[in-house]
Amino acid sequence: MAETVNIKRLAQELNISIATVSKALNDSYEISLKTKNRVWTLAKELNYTPNPAASNLRSHKTKTVAVVIPCVANNFFSLSIKGIEEIARQYGYHVLIYQTHENIEAEVAFTNSLLSGRVDGILTSVSSSEYNSEYYTNLVKKIPLVFFDRVYENLDAVKVTTDDYEIAFEATVHLIECGCTKIAYLYGLENLPAGKARFAGYADALKAHQLEVSEQLVVKYSDDEETNLQQIKTLLQVHQPDALFSSIEEFIIPAYCACKELCLQIPSAVKILSFSNLSTAPLLNPSLTTITQPAFEIGREAAKCLFKILHNKQLDDEQNIVLKSMLIKRDSTAC
Amino acid sequence: MAETVNIKRLAQELNISIATVSKALNDSYEISLKTKNRVWTLAKELNYTPNPAASNLRSHKTKTVAVVIPCVANNFFSLSIKGIEEIARQYGYHVLIYQTHENIEAEVAFTNSLLSGRVDGILTSVSSSEYNSEYYTNLVKKIPLVFFDRVYENLDAVKVTTDDYEIAFEATVHLIECGCTKIAYLYGLENLPAGKARFAGYADALKAHQLEVSEQLVVKYSDDEETNLQQIKTLLQVHQPDALFSSIEEFIIPAYCACKELCLQIPSAVKILSFSNLSTAPLLNPSLTTITQPAFEIGREAAKCLFKILHNKQLDDEQNIVLKSMLIKRDSTAC
């Protein structure tokens, strides 16, 4: 590149001081329109772009936020990021991505490293492997932080979540109304509020319909795919449920494979319902009923909250924003 | 936050100079091991983390790369990002995300804004809306740039792509071997090398089997979903193809919907084959044959190349890295 073009250079060319240029570029009220115009035109002409590092160093503002999530290659999170990025664009912010892979140490390491002034704020959906709110209790004091979907409760931070309990209740009722009486539950995120709420919704719906909540009908998610598959197969063989309520998308595949391997027809023999943001799934398999979280909107909402905080705007009192999920009944005719 | 901890602070506490601390932290050969150890232990104790802005400003290195892609909420791209982020972690780099939404102006605006020293390099999969290599010809001279999947050809830059031509050829042959003789083509990315190569593979396979390549059997992708659906419906009604070769994942839904609306059974009446990184799709619908690009590996490979460039390492001569896609025949028994 030819001589770097910075405000010093602009100042020289225009025979004015560096400070004047800086103020003009920032549209300060102190500068005359005439001077501003001279600066702006030359800046455009020379293709001037401010050096972000210098600006950050001085102003302590990076115009950058970090998104810390378990994994990008997940329909929910990639949609969330899409929403976050769109809002960030509007506000002129940049978006950094960090994947924890459900590893709490990585999560802590990333967020800690962000404290050095690399970002103005953090958006996060925490790891499911452990639940240690102590760390986050301290963290939220140090940097603006917005949780989305997978949150730590009882913290002084904004949380954007969905109606996990209600939708799980509703979905379970739907299964019951379809005639299912022995509904197994594929339990994910059991360390997190979201996971617990989903299970509670399921359990309460059963109770409300005088159905028993049996531990034997619950399979807990394992990191190991093979284990999940085996457990579901065993569940199907031993307890013969007539429905599988999958609380996370990751359970869909083992659930299908298990049914398939045992030669169970879908939807007739075992009805599968799952939390899922895989928008094409129900289309490809019309028998799959899904609970779809508004991932895109969650991302947008979380980002908006963070930017409001960063701009010291009042957040409309509430710290807990709860968005509605959708229960998409793809097999209503079959009922 | 308590008093910020910077090298000045460390220097004071240890009664040594700032310069010594700086050198010690960077493991300079000029500093005695004893001093280094003192610095390191105190740094850890005080939880010192270097201020990235200051460091960038001084060293002109940001340890940050940008990923510029059409959209994150896409199975191919989210997998690519996953790969990129993983490699970035290994190399200690940070990853910024920018979505162009297939808008060439946004693309140009983003990449231009990155030239001010915010990032050390760029990974990009370009917009499909236009093909204007002039801009990129200049860009690659200004900043290390690696293209992946959607590339500009004939530029002095590394390009990571897949075997679009070969796999499309192979897939078409598969359809022919399944007995299809009237294979329609759903044409996406027509402005880009990848799109052209896929079509060429399809066309050449037809020719190699003495089948006619008819323009009437080609539907070009439109931004408007409704248009796509209508066009495919018309295609099915008027020309009655026995297979649909979808060159991009975005065509799967309209293809299915069109068949469904016309009450065509799948797989019997119209065979659908698609490029897709939706890993669960074939599982949910066993009749769907897919071409799966190694998106994750593409991301990893592209990132590795970029970091090698940034570290001035020799790239093993070749600038064009071509990875293999997979043709997953889900309906082999039906043949």
Next chain:
DNA sequence: CTGTTAGCGCGTTCAA
């Protein structure tokens, strides 16, 4: 309205 001055935190001379 404009200019002078003084750092932000770090890395890199060069001298001791």
Next chain:
DNA sequence: TTGAACGCGCTAACAG
């Protein structure tokens, strides 16, 4: 082996 001094590009006091 160590330290003093300077400057990266920019912003923010404070003068004028």
